[in-house]
Amino acid sequence: xxxxxxxxxxxxxxxxxxxxxxxxxxxxxxxxxxxxxxxxxxxxxxxxxxxxxxxxxxxxxxxxxxxxxxxxxxxxxxxxxxxxxxxxxxxxxxxxxxxxxxxxxxxxxxxxxxxxxxxxxxxxxxxxxxxxxxxxxxxxxxxxxxxxxxxxxxxxxxxxxxxxxxxxxxxxxxxxxxxxxxxxxxxxxxxxxxxxxxxxxxxxxxxxxxxxxxxxxxxxxxxxxxxxxxxxxxxxxxxxxxxxxxxxxxxxxxxxxxxxxxxxxxxxxxxxxxx
Amino acid sequence: xxxxxxxxxxxxxxxxxxxxxxxxxxxxxxxxxxxxxxxxxxxxxxxxxxxxxxxxxxxxxxxxxxxxxxxxxxxxxxxxxxxxxxxxxxxxxxxxxxxxxxxxxxxxxxxxxxxxxxxxxxxxxxxxxxxxxxxxxxxxxxxxxxxxxxxxxxxxxxxxxxxxxxxxxxxxxxxxxxxxxxxxxxxxxxxx
Ligand SMILES: C[S@@+](CC[C@H](N)C(=O)[O-])C[C@H]1O[C@@H](n2cnc3c(N)ncnc32)[C@H](O)[C@@H]1O
Numbered sequence: 475x476x477x478x479x480x481x482x483x484x485x486x487x488x489x490x491x492x493x494x495x496x497x498x499x500x501x502x503x504x505x506x507x508x509x510x511x512x513x514x515x516x517x518x519x520x521x522x523x524x525x526x527x528x529x530x531x532x533x534x535x536x537x538x539x540x541x542x543x544x545x546x547x548x549x550x551x552x553x554x555x556x557x558x559x560x561x562x563x564x565x566x567x568x569x570x571x572x573x574x575x576x577x578x579x580x581x582x583x584x585x586x587x588x589x590x591x592x593x594x595x596x597x598x599x600x601x602x603x604x605x606x607x608x609x610x611x612x613x614x615x616x617x618x619x620x621x622x623x624x625x626x627x628x629x630x631x632x633x634x635x636x637x638x639x640x641x642x643x644x645x646x647x648x649x650x651x652x653x654x655x656x657x658x659x660x661x662x663x664x665x666x667x668x669x670x671x672x673x674x675x676x677x678x679x680x681x682x683x684x685x686x687x688x689x690x691x692x693x694x695x696x697x698x699x700x701x702x703x704x705x706x707x708x709x710x711x712x713x714x715x716x717x718x719x720x721x722x723x724x725x726x727x728x729x730x731x732x733x734x735x736x737x738x739x740x741x742x743x744x745x746x747x748x749x
Numbered sequence: 750x751x752x753x754x755x756x757x758x759x760x761x762x763x764x765x766x767x768x769x770x771x772x773x774x775x776x777x778x779x780x781x782x783x784x785x786x787x788x789x790x791x792x793x794x795x796x797x798x799x800x801x802x803x804x805x806x807x808x809x810x811x812x813x814x815x816x817x818x819x820x821x822x823x824x825x826x827x828x829x830x831x832x833x834x835x836x837x838x839x840x841x842x843x844x845x846x847x848x849x850x851x852x853x854x855x856x857x858x859x860x861x862x863x864x865x866x867x868x869x870x871x872x873x874x875x876x877x878x879x880x881x882x883x884x885x886x887x888x889x890x891x892x893x894x895x896x897x898x899x900x901x902x903x904x905x906x907x908x909x910x911x912x913x914x915x916x917x918x919x920x921x922x923x924x925x926x927x928x929x930x931x932x933x934x935x936x937x938x939x940x941x
Contacts, residue, residue: 483839505844507836508863512848548848564780694817695847701818723830724843725816 478534479517485525497539500676501546501614504562504702512546519545534568534687544616548695551585552633553592553626556722559690560592561744564642567717568600577606580684580711584610588634589623593688594664600719609682611673622662622670624649631658637705644695657688658674668684675704680711687711691721696726705729719744754841756783756819756872756936759865761858761879761888761902763790765908767802769928770878774826776932778939782823783874785810786859790854790877790880810868815843830882830934836864852884862888866895874938876931877923880912889916889923899923900931 478734481489485510490501501509520541522528531538554560572579577597581590590610597603613616626634632725635647650656673681687708693701708718709731718735720743726732735745755770762770766789774785791797803826804812811822814830814900817818821827821841829835834846851857858877868874875892877885880903892899903925904910917923926934 505836505846507837507838507844507867508846508848510867511846511864550847550849610841625922691847694833694847698818717868722845723814723817723833727816729820 479514479523481510481513481517481525484494489513489525489529489532489613491494492532493539493542495531497536499543503676503697503703505697508548508695509546509745516542516545528537530564537693540615543614547614547617547696549585549614549617550589551691552630552637554634554637554641554643555589555690557642558635559719559742560596560637560641561746562739563593564596564600565684565718565743566738568596568602570600570715570717572600572602573592574685575600575605578682578684579606579608579686580682580686581608581610582673582689582708584612584621584670585614585617586626587617587624588626589662589688590668591624591626591650591664592661594668595638595643596693598664599645603664609684610668610670611735613670613672613674613676618672622655623663624665624743626658626660628653628656628658642667656677656737670734675707676700677727679680680707680747682711683713684711684716685713686717689734690719691724692722693724702729702731709734709747714747714749716747717744718747751899754784754823756874756938757821758783758874758876759786759788759862759868760878761788761853761862761880761885761912762878762900762912763858763882763884763909763912765879765881766902769900769902769906769931771803771806771929773876773931774803774810775936777807777810778936779809781935781939783811783938784821784823784836785826786829786837786861786865787789787826787857788829788835790856790857790858790882790884797831803828815845818842824933829861829870831856834860836860837868845856850893852882854882854884859888859908861941863891866891866897869886869897871896876900876902877913879907881909882912884917885912886919887914890920893920893922900934902931903927930935 738744810826812826815827857931889899901913906927
């Protein structure tokens with residue numbers, strides 16, 4: 475039987491402090507329940523047996539920290555994940571965005587890019603891609619590298635095609651990528667207006683104003699305090715009537731800004747900044 | 750009965766578990782106030798009105814899928830939403846998590862059981878129902894290790910016994926109970 479490693483709340487605090495002091499990343503306001511699972515999972519894959527060893531390696535080996543950072547964030551994503559959300563974007567948001575001469579969109583926490591490619595496809599189909607600039611950011615540099623490559627594992631394409639169709643997509647999905655052995659390469663022209671960069675929602679400032687901020691399934695990893703901080707960041711990055719899209723299980727319930735937004739689609743979790 | 754949240758019940762089920770879950774919920778005592786968390790394996794992107802089905806047999810408890818960071822309340826039955834793992838924070842609020850499926854499942858029963866027991870320790874009552882895989886066995890072990898109560902539906906009453914059997918074989922302290930016994934057990938909790 476595999477022996478169980480465990481880590482106490484105080485141990486976790488110590489580890490987070492080591493990271494903050496050495497590398498400036500502050501995970502102290504992340505959801506603990508999920509973070510503990512990630513740390514235990516990391517220790518398991520990296521074959522680290524004790525918290526003492528974990529702290530030792532984190533303190534002394536920057537490359538070890540880079541590996542830690544890569545695995546500690548939850549990077550799972552999909553193209554056209556939650557088809558109902560994309561359907562709502564098509565119907566309720568894109569027609570409004572069409573009024574702007576330049577459409578600026580921010581994907582905060584874009585992971586390996588699948589969500590961004592999906593947005594580009596929607597924009598292309600709505601005839602808006604030419605006028606759009608899509609900023610795709612993530613805390614995890616390994617994710618940004620992947621997202622830049624435009625490569626998606628081929629074996630997911632069947633699921634993504636189904637998602638796309640459920641979202642109201644009418645085109646032949648296979649025209650959006652070229653298959654190369656086990657990889658699918660998303661067409662380069664679809665990606666032409668994406669700007670990738672590393673950005674940490676905990677410590678970095680806003681950097682532009684956007685007609686749409688998409689931050690899906692990132693806030694669930696933050697506690698209420700940090701969620702509120704990020705909502706302020708988004709609020710200040712939106713013009714009046716600018717859109718904010720969250721994950722299906724995320725809400726504005728716990729931010730003091732909840733009255734400053736109106737609901738565009740309650741199930742798809744699309745909101746709009748009031749005047 | 751305690752006034753603040755003290756105990757918690759967490760029920761995991763997979764194939765063949767829905768009728769038993771309904772039986773258990775339908776027969777909860779009317780004054781039952783311990784929060785209940787339900788983690789059922791469901792098909793991805795297939796809308797199923799689980800909330801409506803549960804509400805049809807149980808009207809005194811509020812039945813809902815929790816929002817992220819929502820506080821756990823008494824007289825509530827919470828359903829783990831599709832495509833997310835459901836976790837519990839030390840301040841007794843929910844957290845959702847979109848990490849990799851565990852045992853091909855998201856929500857995973859192990860993930861919820863382990864997370865609940867981390868917070869509620871010996872005050873955890875975990876119930877594992879019928880299912881055709883191994884999810885829940887590790888979680889039940891964690892419950893037992895924390896001196897919580899771990900109940901598996903008896904294999905002979907389970908439509909798909911693999912899941913309860915895996916939990917029972919993994920740990921001798923898992924109690925095996927027929928659905929009526931589970932109902933009785935929950936009644937006796939209210940009396941205590
Ligand atoms: C589960 S993925 C969500 C991906 C995509 N938005 C979706 O919904 O499919 C969460 C992402 O949030 C990123 N993330 C976590 N903490 C962050 C932070 N402080 N700043 C920016 N991104 C962060 C992670 O690196 C990860 O890529």
